[in-house]
Amino acid sequence: MTAPTPMLKLGTRRSPLAMAQAEEARARLCAAHGWREEQVELVPVTASGDRIQDRPLAEIGGKALWTKELDAWLLAGEIDFAVHSLKDVETIRPAGIAIAAILPREDVRDVLVGAASIHALPRGARVGTSAPRRAAQLLHARPDCTVVPFRGNVATRLAKLQAGEADATLLALAGLNRLGQHGVGHPLDAEDWLPAPGQGAIAIECRAGDEAVRALLAAINDTPSHAAVTAERALLAALGGNCHSPIAVLTRAEGPALVMEAALFSPDGAERVAGEIRFAAGDDAAPGRLADDLLARAVPAIAVHFTGR
Numbered sequence: 001m002t003a004p005t006p007m008l009k010l011g012t013r014r015s016p017l018a019m020a021q022a023e024e025a026r027a028r029l030c031a032a033h034g035w036r037e038e039q040v041e042l043v044p045v046t047a048s049g050d051r052i053q054d055r056p057l058a059e060i061g062g063k064a065l066w067t068k069e070l071d072a073w074l075l076a077g078e079i080d081f082a083v084h085s086l087k088d089v090e091t092i093r094p095a096g097i098a099i100a101a102i103l104p105r106e107d108v109r110d111v112l113v114g115a116a117s118i119h120a121l122p123r124g125a126r127v128g129t130s131a132p133r134r135a136a137q138l139l140h141a142r143p144d145c146t147v148v149p150f151r152g153n154v155a156t157r158l159a160k161l162q163a164g165e166a167d168a169t170l171l172a173l174a175g176l177n178r179l180g181q182h183g184v185g186h187p188l189d190a191e192d193w194l195p196a197p198g199q200g201a202i203a204i205e206c207r208a209g210d211e212a213v214r215a216l217l218a219a220i221n222d223t224p225s226h227a228a229v230t231a232e233r234a235l236l237a238a239l240g241g242n243c244h245s246p247i248a249v250l251t252r253a254e255g256p257a258l259v260m261e262a263a264l265f266s267p268d269g270a271e272r273v274a275g276e277i278r279f280a281a282g283d284d285a286a287p288g289r290l291a292d293d294l295l296a297r298a299v300p301a302i303a304v305h306f307t308g309r
Ligand SMILES: NCc1[nH]cc(CCC(=O)O)c1CC(=O)O
Pocket: 085, 086, 087, 088, 170, 171, 172, 174, 175, 198, 199, 200, 201, 202
């Protein structure tokens, strides 16, 4: 390494998962540029989403509660970049903030803890989740089950399950893997249980005009992961969904093409509309075509939760 040693500030939430993701981002950045770990300082910030734990996220202000403190620190120049679970980052970002890199996507699947499969859940089982998507998917497959609101970080949710507040819960396998908690629960096949848009992807954001930092972050961008999650976010934007909208989607590479599968639900799970589209990488309009197709076929109980473009 030759140039003067940079000293960069990386903003992160304080939860164990957020810290693990920030460490991963720092390790990749240091490896790519031949830096020492001390050259990237982790700056933990408490997000409102972490402070308020007793109400569903959708009720208290949505996904912005995960990002607004870090957004402010970034825009004020207190940090140089911020690391987020992409799943928690709203599709419309404040002016002046840009996603500069997506790290290689982890396993995209949800894990069921408390039963071997959705079918194996006992009749009338109480399943803890506060995610509208997971609740709708569960009730679609198992209308006999009851959804119990379950907020908090991964450890909190597992502790609630242990304490008997629910018979089972649903978590992202990516989060468990990144926390080193292997072997917890049973992964659900993504073929019949699609994940959330962007699940398993870590996004690094910086100031849109900060060309120097953007160039440094470009070195750790994973192009296939970036293409897949960008398409998923474009679908979400074209649907006009928000954090109340139960939407499941997954984009996979199939040879040189991308295949996007998506399903929209009514919140009670009674209604579902699904579709897929195969497209060439770089066909940025494809997710919008799938959105139009899904909205054209959605019954009112689904459509009222999406405003379209
Ligand atoms: N909703 C919170 C959240 N945001 C990101 C993850 C896990 C990591 C990921 O999905 O990328 C989780 C926990 C979960 O859904 O179990």
